[in-house]
Amino acid sequence: MFDPGQVRSALARRASSEDIVVPRWERPDWFATLPLAGLEEDQVWREYVVDRLPKMSQDATTIANYAFTEMLNNAIDHSGADEVAIGLWSGAFEVRFETRDWGAGALPHVQERLGLEDLYDALGELVKGKTTTDPSRHTGEGIFFTSKAVDVFTLESGGLRWTVDNLRDDQAVGGSEITHGTRVRWEIDPAGTRTLSEVFHAYYTDDDYRFDRTKTVVHLFGIGVRFISRSEAKRLMRGLERFREVELDFTGVEDVGQGFVDEVFRVWPRDHPETVLTPTGMNGPVEFMVRRGLPTPSPGDRRID
Numbered sequence: 001m002f003d004p005g006q007v008r009s010a011l012a013r014r015a016s017s018e019d020i021v022v023p024r025w026e027r028p029d030w031f032a033t034l035p036l037a038g039l040e041e042d043q044v045w046r047e048y049v050v051d052r053l054p055k056m057s058q059d060a061t062t063i064a065n066y067a068f069t070e071m072l073n074n075a076i077d078h079s080g081a082d083e084v085a086i087g088l089w090s091g092a093f094e095v096r097f098e099t100r101d102w103g104a105g106a107l108p109h110v111q112e113r114l115g116l117e118d119l120y121d122a123l124g125e126l127v128k129g130k131t132t133t134d135p136s137r138h139t140g141e142g143i144f145f146t147s148k149a150v151d152v153f154t155l156e157s158g159g160l161r162w163t164v165d166n167l168r169d170d171q172a173v174g175g176s177e178i179t180h181g182t183r184v185r186w187e188i189d190p191a192g193t194r195t196l197s198e199v200f201h202a203y204y205t206d207d208d209y210r211f212d213r214t215k216t217v218v219h220l221f222g223i224g225v226r227f228i229s230r231s232e233a234k235r236l237m238r239g240l241e242r243f244r245e246v247e248l249d250f251t252g253v254e255d256v257g258q259g260f261v262d263e264v265f266r267v268w269p270r271d272h273p274e275t276v277l278t279p280t281g282m283n284g285p286v287e288f289m290v291r292r293g294l295p296t297p298s299p300g301d302r303r304i305d
């Protein structure tokens with residue numbers, strides 16, 4: 001039987017008062033703290049989770065299985081923590097999961113291992129995808145695809161919260177009380193019809209089925225709605241040459257400066273001719289600046305739009 005008092009005291013023991021959760025996330029239907037040594041994510045799914053799920057469509061079950069095992073694998077392989085806490089909210093209309101560890105923290109870990117300037121840079125790299133600190137054993141797909149496969153995904157670490165809301169097609173960054181370790185929460189409609197393979201295929205290039213396409217949300221890369229400088233552009237574009245096709249989503253960006261536009265649309269494509277950039281979601285002033293800044297195509301040039 002689930003005992004809310006036990007859960008609260010476990011949370012309090014593990015994470016002290018920093019972890020006061022919003023009421024919606026307060027009382028899991030199932031909760032366990034498991035030692036990470038020797039833990040296997042698919043075994044946890046089979047042993048503890050499957051029988052506690054409500055009636056779910058096959059498509060939703062496949063996504064839940066993928067998301068759960070990927071996020072638990074991250075705690076196992078990357079956190080360096082001793083234990084992981086797992087919570088499950090199993091409603092007829094909504095299934096929610098939480099994975100919490102008190103290890104390195106996804107954002108500080110990526111920042112440190114990849115030598116990035118700050119946590120926002122680390123978040124930017126996770127948003128792009130194919131970001132891994134362990135390239136010999138991992139490909140950097142887990143967070144990218146999980147965040148796009150579930151309905152709403154949040155990853156918190158280093159005092160930041162990254163939310164990917166696929167119901168509203170929106171992403172946001174805000175503050176979080178999680179300063180130590182990582183907390184990932186996500187939810188899915190048990191009757192959902194989105195398939196995992198359609199999520200993969202949206203980012204796999206058709207000819208070789210490789211994760212070669214990404215969509216980057218520009219407004220996550222700065223503070224505010226204006227992107228003026230060349231250095232902001234460099235932060236946005238860093239590493240995007242690892243993809244063959246890149247969609248730059250300008251939704252929510254109100255203004256861009258000449259230096260930014262020149263770097264993104266002239267300098268970077270000149271240095272990385274193998275990657276095709278597609279800007280989307282531009283408003284009037286942004287579109288004006290981008291079109292003005294684009295190099296005039298000569299016959300035979302590849303178009304950027």
Ligand SMILES: Nc1ncnc2c1ncn2[C@@H]1O[C@H](COP(=O)(O)OP(=O)(O)OP(=O)(O)O)[C@@H](O)[C@H]1O
Pocket residue numbers: 070074075078079080101103104105106107109110131132133134137138139140141142143144182
């Ligand atoms: N719980 C965690 N604790 C510490 N670092 C984490 C945690 N979760 C993710 N990370 C960091 O984020 C990076 C990206 O995670 P992601 O799951 O997207 O890719 P990956 O695990 O490296 O590769 P793949 O998921 O394809 O096996 C990891 O390489 C790791 O550095």
Ligand SMILES: [Mg+2]
Pocket residue numbers: 070073074138141142143
């Ligand atoms: Mg992973």
